[in-house]
Amino acid sequence: MKYSIFNLVKNSLSYHQNWEKAWNSPDLKSEYDVVIVGGGGHGLGTAYYLAKEFGVKNIAVLEKGWIGGGNTGRNTTIIRSNYLWDESAALYNHAVNLWEGLSSELNFNVMFSQRGLYHLAHSIHDMQEISRRGYSNYLNGIDTEILNKDQVAKQIPHLNVNGRYPVHGALLQRRAGTARHDAVAWGYARAAESLGVDIIQNCEVKGINVSNGKVVGLETSKGSVKVDKVGLVPAGHSSVLANMAGFNLPINSVPLQALVSEPIKPILDCVIMSNSVHVYVSQSDKGELVVGAGSDSYNSYSQRGSFDMIEHMMAPLVELFPIFSRLKMLRSWGGIVDVTPDRSPIIGKTPVKDLFINCGWGTGGFKATPGSAHVFAETVFRGEPTDISGPFSLERHFSGALVDEAAAAAVAH
Amino acid sequence: MFIIDCPYCGERDQTEFTCHGEAHIARPSNPNEVSDEEWGRYLFFRNNPKGIHFERWTHDHGCRRWFNVMRDTVSDKILKTYKMGESRPEVNE
Ligand SMILES: Cc1cc2nc3c(=O)[nH]c(=O)nc-3n(C[C@H](O)[C@H](O)[C@H](O)COP(=O)(O)OP(=O)(O)OC[C@H]3O[C@@H](n4cnc5c(N)ncnc54)[C@H](O)[C@@H]3O)c2cc1C
Ligand SMILES: [Zn+2]
Numbered sequence: 001m002k003y004s005i006f007n008l009v010k011n012s013l014s015y016h017q018n019w020e021k022a023w024n025s026p027d028l029k030s031e032y033d034v035v036i037v038g039g040g041g042h043g044l045g046t047a048y049y050l051a052k053e054f055g056v057k058n059i060a061v062l063e064k065g066w067i068g069g070g071n072t073g074r075n076t077t078i079i080r081s082n083y084l085w086d087e088s089a090a091l092y093n094h095a096v097n098l099w100e101g102l103s104s105e106l107n108f109n110v111m112f113s114q115r116g117l118y119h120l121a122h123s124i125h126d127m128q129e130i131s132r133r134g135y136s137n138y139l140n141g142i143d144t145e146i147l148n149k150d151q152v153a154k155q156i157p158h159l160n161v162n163g164r165y166p167v168h169g170a171l172l173q174r175r176a177g178t179a180r181h182d183a184v185a186w187g188y189a190r191a192a193e194s195l196g197v198d199i200i201q202n203c204e205v206k207g208i209n210v211s212n213g214k215v216v217g218l219e220t221s222k223g224s225v226k227v228d229k230v231g232l233v234p235a236g237h238s239s240v241l242a243n244m245a246g247f248n249l250p251i252n253s254v255p256l257q258a259l260v261s262e263p264i265k266p267i268l269d270c271v272i273m274s275n276s277v278h279v280y281v282s283q284s285d286k287g288e289l290v291v292g293a294g295s296d297s298y299n300s301y302s303q304r305g306s307f308d309m310i311e312h313m314m315a316p317l318v319e320l321f322p323i324f325s326r327l328k329m330l331r332s333w334g335g336i337v338d339v340t341p342d343r344s345p346i347i348g349k350t351p352v353k354d355l356f357i358n359c360g361w362g363t364g365g366f367k368a369t370p371g372s373a374h375v376f377a378e379t380v381f382r383g384e385p386t387d388i389s390g391p392f393s394l395e396r397h398f399s400g401a402l403v404d405e406a407a408a409a410a411v412a413h
Numbered sequence: 414m415f416i417i418d419c420p421y422c423g424e425r426d427q428t429e430f431t432c433h434g435e436a437h438i439a440r441p442s443n444p445n446e447v448s449d450e451e452w453g454r455y456l457f458f459r460n461n462p463k464g465i466h467f468e469r470w471t472h473d474h475g476c477r478r479w480f481n482v483m484r485d486t487v488s489d490k491i492l493k494t495y496k497m498g499e500s501r502p503e504v505n506e
Binding site for chain 2: 237239240248249250251252253296297298299300301302306307308341397398399400
């Protein structure tokens, strides 16, 4: 059923009691052409594009918990594409292009809001970094503006530009913004299911069967299943899944936290990020301030971050926005993010034939969801990388051709 | 985690320490002879286990020395801290 004003009116007549389910809970079949492991935005999106653009019929998405319950439903939803290197610019801008049409593509409001994002610069060095990145974005056709202090002060009235962390300027991407994280998972799930994809929740993959170097099946908490191809999209658990198939990854899983304040009236109409003092903030449509910072230094699967990290987020926030100092924080939570040495994702083949992986998105993969899913679907379908996914192969860790967004920009999200 | 037992200083608050990843990784003794793949594995690939992890920490705001920690990455519980150069403790399942 299409979501439309007509159906809204029609269903209001029965007090919204008779809407059909957005997706069903089928039983696991004994055999699939493609199984996607991990029901986050990237996995569900991959299944959707495999069905929609590549006509694959017999697909399942296996999720050990509930869909979107991983990092997709835990992130602070910042979307941008102003990365330094050409390879990243191509990948993240592909995503932003898809974000712009996603609500109508999926017939589901993902609340994509291009409210603009400011990367603050607090020193001469920061100004040099944003200039370098800004000009690189410009050459890659990504919208970008380098602002001076006065322009920033005028556009963000409550920002304290003369405090302990003086603001020298900012890099602005107007096409950047936020989206509703749950809606992205739900929208892809509903659209994928309407194309015949089985979405199977509470189904944990516990083993990967490999025969003569080719993936042939999966052992799950709901039984065994035969497969032709598998796409692993398990984010924080990537190493765990890779180990089941007998190989290692250049990944560490670490906790990353976020928190939200009590809801207040509209006060911040853009996204603010500061890499030097490490905090970022936006205001949700419910009115809460959504605040995040850096990850912890130690590996963990505990899904909770260290206590002192909260202070590391709040101290710069109240320094930059003294007006927020008396707000109460309502909730904090953590996710486990899969971090690569160069802070770029791994998309492509693995040492096992017909077993593909899309992981390593670490602290910043929500923004890439549609682009990542789209190029990964093509990679799985063709069995070969695409122009965009090619540079993000696992092999780059042997050839040395890293896409080093970490050292270049020190940007977390 | 909260309290970490530095082998040199004793028990201190976690905020005084930083973790620096997996321990006991030996640099190949013949760098000129190993293949690109072997070198890449040495530089970048990690075990990243869900369970017992051996890792290097520094006591930044204390003695500033490096030491090793055996920790469960599911509960974050520290099972043992020991000096650099000491061998990896046994894991009793
Ligand atoms: C606090 C926080 C803030 C963040 N902020 C931002 C941000 O502002 N902007 C941004 O772009 N990114 C951000 N990120 C990163 C972003 O959330 C992730 O990169 C992205 O959501 C990853 O999506 P995914 O679909 O790959 O993974 P997930 O949504 O984590 O999905 C992976 C799924 O795999 C499932 N799974 C794991 N093991 C198994 C198994 N054995 N069997 C079956 N299923 C399994 C998990 O349950 C999970 O649902 C943030 C992350 C966190 C934690
Ligand atoms: Zn010490």
